[in-house]
């Protein structure tokens with residue numbers, strides 16, 4: 440078997456060399472001529488895969504080690520008889536930690552306690568439901584919007600326009616879709632941006648075009664009260680640096696970039712390829728993943744639980760570091776292409792582990808262990 444894969448998929452060799460010959464390429468450079476004798480194609484989000492890419496090749500299996508599938512022409516690939524697999528939920532925990540870090544940072548900057556903000560979650564699937572569960576466990580009130588789930592008869596959802604009038608924070612977790620009654624392209628458009636409450640925090644870690652970026656620039660020029668955190672950009676890897684300047688936080692599509700999330704993505708696609716070949720998966724991530732460390736936090740039984748929680752969350756992931764690195768690289772490129780620099784920031788992303796992988800030693804003060812556990816730490 441010949442497997443062509445994006446070179447940015449971690450543990451490629453460990454998981455796939457036993458399956459056959461492996462060719463690795465930069466994801467944006469994968470072309471039809473690379474696939475002329477390939478049986479399987481493994482990608483991440485930057486490779487557009489459609490029947491034209493695979494035409495006249497023996498590729499029968501396409502796996503994306505990501506949650507999102509908007510870079511795949513799913514109907515076209517199904518019609519061409521190609522088996523497609525994605526990695527649902529693989530990096531959802533990383534995105535939750537990104538949102539928590541945004542909340543902490545915006546709270547610090549505005550002086551408004553983040554646990555007292557009412558959070559609107561738009562899209563309540565793998566990411567949105569984990570975010571709602573974590574925030575709920577931390578005592579944060581959430582309002583949920585998910586019309587496809589509501590249409591299936593599930594209770595507990597409001598429509599988007601109602602949500603915008605009820606919340607202090609809007610966090611988007613929808614897939615990017617262009618057709619159908621629930622299409623999410625420009626879901627947050629100019630009228631909805633205008634409808635945001637005074638002082639709203641708007642966080643987008645789904646896909647760039649879910650928010651009309653031009654309308655967002657117009658809004659932010661007039662409404663400095665609105666605090667925006669963008670991890671994803673409408674014309675990615677091109678970044679509108681004028682918009683970045685107006686954002687409270689900006690990052691290069693790394694919300695889900697925990698090592699654990701990426702490795703789970705690789706494992707899920709390894710398992711899917713084994714199933715495609717009628718084989719039993721032999722390898723497990725547990726055996727292959729590097730050891731995670733213990734957070735070394737100095738504190739006593741008298742340390743306030745909230746202070747400890749914020750310190751622990753910051754130690755695991757601090758969006759301020761990613762924001763600073765992103766601005767330092769992007770702002771000097773105003774008016775020029777940002778594509779290569781955007782991709783380089785992502786390729787060279789620092790090691791990041793998730794809360795559940797990081798054990799907090801000694802948490803025995805009043806309420807400390809309970810609050811840390813609610814956020815997802817092992818104590």
Ligand SMILES: NC(=O)C1=CN([C@@H]2O[C@H](COP(=O)(O)OP(=O)(O)OC[C@H]3O[C@@H](n4cnc5c(N)ncnc54)[C@H](O)[C@@H]3O)[C@@H](O)[C@H]2O)C=CC1
Pocket residue numbers: 506507508527528530531534561562563564565566567584585586587588612613614615621622623626644645646670671692693694695696
């Ligand atoms: N920035 C990053 O690093 C990452 C971004 N993502 C993005 O986040 C998206 C969501 O991820 P998951 O929660 O895992 O996906 P999911 O498919 O599990 O959940 C998406 C939810 O959105 C709902 N939905 C669809 N259309 C909607 C609409 N118009 N309004 C409100 N809700 C709607 C669906 O019913 C579903 O419950 C992915 O599709 C991907 O594009 C995912 C992982 C990392």
Ligand SMILES: O=C(O)C(=O)[C@H](O)COP(=O)(O)O
Pocket residue numbers: 447482483484485504505506507508530692693694695696
């Ligand atoms: O899983 C998803 O969906 C994501 O957005 C990933 O974080 C995208 O990562 P890359 O595939 O662009 O490395």
